[in-house]
Each structure stands twice: as C-alpha cells, then as structure tokens.
Amino acid sequence: MRLALATLLLCGALSAQTRTLHIEGYVAGKPYLVVNKETTIVARAGSMKSLTVTYRPGSEVEEKETVKVTGGIAMWKPKSAGLAKFDAMIKPPDSAAKPAPYSEIVSIRFDSAVSLGLIVMLFAGLILFGGAYVSVRALLREET
Numbered sequence: 001m002r003l004a005l006a007t008l009l010l011c012g013a014l015s016a017q018t019r020t021l022h023i024e025g026y027v028a029g030k031p032y033l034v035v036n037k038e039t040t041i042v043a044r045a046g047s048m049k050s051l052t053v054t055y056r057p058g059s060e061v062e063e064k065e066t067v068k069v070t071g072g073i074a075m076w077k078p079k080s081a082g083l084a085k086f087d088a089m090i091k092p093p094d095s096a097a098k099p100a101p102y103s104e105i106v107s108i109r110f111d112s113a114v115s116l117g118l119i120v121m122l123f124a125g126l127i128l129f130g131g132a133y134v135s136v137r138a139l140l141r142e143e144t
Contacts, residue, residue: 050089
C-alpha cells in the first residue's frame with residue numbers, strides 16, 4: 001500500500017516537472033534575466049509542441065514571434081532589453097492528453113549600460129549644476 005502511494009506521488013511529481021518550461025539562465029523567483037547582446041535564450045521542455053514569444057522591447061509596441069521547436073528545445077534571441085512572455089504548448093507525459101498551455105514572463109536586461117542613458121545623465125547634470133553655478137554667481141556678485 002505504501003509502495004503504491006509512493007509510486008503514485010512520484011509519478012505525479014515527475015509529470016508536473018515535465019510540464020514546466022525551463023529557460024536557461026533564469027532563476028525562478030528572480031524577476032529578471034541578465035543577458036548580453038550575443039546571447040540566445042534557450043527554452044526547454046521535454047514535450048514542448050510550440051513556443052510563442054510576446055516581446056515588449058523597452059516602451060515599444062509588442063511583437064509576437066513564433067519560435068521553431070526541435071526536440072523540445074527552442075532558441076530565441078532578444079533584440080533589446082524588455083519584457084518577454086513565453087507561451088508554450090506542452091504535452092503531458094501520457095499520450096492521450098492534449099497539450100496544455102504554459103506561460104512564463106521574464107524581464108530581460110543587458111549586462112552593460114546603455115550609452116545613450118549615460119549621455120542623457122551627463123547632460124542633465126551639466127544643466128543642473130551649470131544653472132546652480134550661474135545663479136550662485138549672480139547672487140554673490142557685488143553690485144557697483
């Protein structure tokens with residue numbers, strides 16, 4: 001009786017494990033995935049039938065891409081930082097069941113700073129401190 005119950009629980013745990021989507025480099029509970037510009041994101045699920053990525057780079061309009069799946073592995077390369085929603089159809093281990101949908105939302109960040117952001121920050125600092133310098137100089141100027 002105990003052996004049958006343990007076997008049933010083990011089979012249930014294994015079937016739940018195969019229905020999840022594993023994204024390499026992504027740690028569950030961590031809100032983002034850090035990549036560089038040459039990184040290809042690899043998504044794995046043993047019985048994945050299809051994968052659609054809804055990608056929102058920066059503040060731009062979302063794009064949907066259907067990614068080719070071969071042998072339960074799909075490869076996708078992000079163009080820029082943003083949000084990506086991975087929608088997969090994963091077939092349960094028993095062959096009679098229909099594929100079930102599975103989703104994972106991941107924030108994609110690049111490991112290097114964007115040069116435009118640095119330039120904007122320096123320009124804003126120049127305006128801020130330049131204005132402060134001019135106003136203090138005008139305030140302390142002696143009137144003759």
